[in-house]
Amino acid sequence: MTTKIETILDRAMCGYDLSPEEGVILLKQNNPDAIALIRNTADQLRLSQAGSTVTYVVNRNINFTNICEQHCSFCAFRRDQGEPGAYWLDSAEILSKATNGVERGATEICMQGGLNLQAKLNGKSLPYYLRLLETINQKFPDLHLHAFSPQEVQFIAREDDLSYAEVIAALRDAGVDSMPGTAAEVLDDDVRRILCPEKINTATWLEIVSTAHQLGVPTTSTMLSGHIETPEQQMQHLNELRSLQQTALNRSYPAKITEFILLPFVGQEAPKPLRRRVGRDQPVLADALLLTAVARIFLGRWIPNHQPSWVKLGLDGATQALTWGCNDIGGTLMEEHITTMAGAKGGTCMEVETLQAAISCLNRPYQQRDTLYRPLEARMQNAKC
Ligand code: SF4
Numbered sequence: 001m002t003t004k005i006e007t008i009l010d011r012a013m014c015g016y017d018l019s020p021e022e023g024v025i026l027l028k029q030n031n032p033d034a035i036a037l038i039r040n041t042a043d044q045l046r047l048s049q050a051g052s053t054v055t056y057v058v059n060r061n062i063n064f065t066n067i068c069e070q071h072c073s074f075c076a077f078r079r080d081q082g083e084p085g086a087y088w089l090d091s092a093e094i095l096s097k098a099t100n101g102v103e104r105g106a107t108e109i110c111m112q113g114g115l116n117l118q119a120k121l122n123g124k125s126l127p128y129y130l131r132l133l134e135t136i137n138q139k140f141p142d143l144h145l146h147a148f149s150p151q152e153v154q155f156i157a158r159e160d161d162l163s164y165a166e167v168i169a170a171l172r173d174a175g176v177d178s179m180p181g182t183a184a185e186v187l188d189d190d191v192r193r194i195l196c197p198e199k200i201n202t203a204t205w206l207e208i209v210s211t212a213h214q215l216g217v218p219t220t221s222t223m224l225s226g227h228i229e230t231p232e233q234q235m236q237h238l239n240e241l242r243s244l245q246q247t248a249l250n251r252s253y254p255a256k257i258t259e260f261i262l263l264p265f266v267g268q269e270a271p272k273p274l275r276r277r278v279g280r281d282q283p284v285l286a287d288a289l290l291l292t293a294v295a296r297i298f299l300g301r302w303i304p305n306h307q308p309s310w311v312k313l314g315l316d317g318a319t320q321a322l323t324w325g326c327n328d329i330g331g332t333l334m335e336e337h338i339t340t341m342a343g344a345k346g347g348t349c350m351e352v353e354t355l356q357a358a359i360s361c362l363n364r365p366y367q368q369r370d371t372l373y374r375p376l377e378a379r380m381q382n383a384k385c
Pocket residue numbers: 068069070071072075076077078113114115151196
């Protein structure tokens with residue numbers, strides 16, 4: 001078996017794209033020697049595709065409401081209107097959070113929320129979302145607004161009877177600089193029927209993200225792993241992302257996918273049926289690291305930036321992921337509700353110095369970046385471990 005693994009990994013090192021079937025073979029390894037080879041290949045490819053520097057972004061999350069019409073089976077964040085814990089931030093609260101972010105050095109606001117049917121202006125959804133952007137943009141025109149998932153785009157389009165292109169163009173013109181590639185979960189409709197039956201299906205997610213690229217709006221890409229999905233479905237997901245990026249690059253779209261983020265499932269506070277089915281509350285680090293490595297090997301030629309989630313894995317787990325193919329440690333966030341309400345132990349805020357120290361422990365240099373992976377300081381810094 002090791003010989004077969006070596007052949008697959010040699011081909012990857014020579015710059016060939018692996019097939020999803022080859023990816024499945026890698027994911028099914030449990031021999032420590034084979035796993036060490038996979039990790040080593042991912043680490044070497046990370047070095048050649050993204051360099052030795054580990055990047056981070058200073059950003060602030062704003063989840064403007066947790067009132068949501070949907071009932072995803074993994075979601076501990078959503079509430080019905082009027083239910084204990086339901087919230088909906090007004091413009092003053094949003095501005096105050098953005099101001100706090102700027103005072104703490106944020107270059108990016110990441111804004112997403114539940115699908116709140118009441119969130120309308122004059123009976124329309126799009127003007128409400130435009131006002132959210134305007135609230136921040138008027139005071140902080142230089143802040144990068146990373147906002148609204150493909151699911152939110154579809155929600156606005158449905159409520160206002162608009163096309164996806166009309167919604168994305170309006171959001172872009174009002175200040176959206178890039179879109180989170182969230183709501184992807186696993187891009188397999190059998191999984192989606194169980195995980196998020198009311199969400200957009202795989203084809204719609206891909207259509208909306210591709211439309212964003214065509215309209216000049218870069219996106220990230222994500223995967224919610226470690227619940228009910230099989231290795232075959234994991235590779236199908238990565239294959240969809242790779243094809244999407246190949247389309248953007250081959251057709252010279254004005255924007256593309258900027259990064260891949262693995263989001264291992266945290267079930268502690270998730271609704272009981274899925275929690276019971278998955279059978280554990282916290283991610284299995286070994287599984288997340290192997291998938292991190294395979295994602296680098298499979299996607300890295302097309303999507304060179306890979307980020308672990310310190311919220312899901314904890315900072316120690318995320319730091320380990322930097323030796324399994326990741327080149328970025330993510331953002332400071334400053335406030336995180338969605339995963340923390342699901343029972344994640346990684347925390348809600350990370351100081352820059354803490355991220356720098358974690359990176360320094362690996363003897364790798366660090367560099368602050370903006371959302372689009374442009375370096376923000378010419379000089380590398382050093383922090384004590
Ligand atoms: S994951 Fe998003 S869409 Fe699904 S229930 Fe939670 S807030 Fe709503």
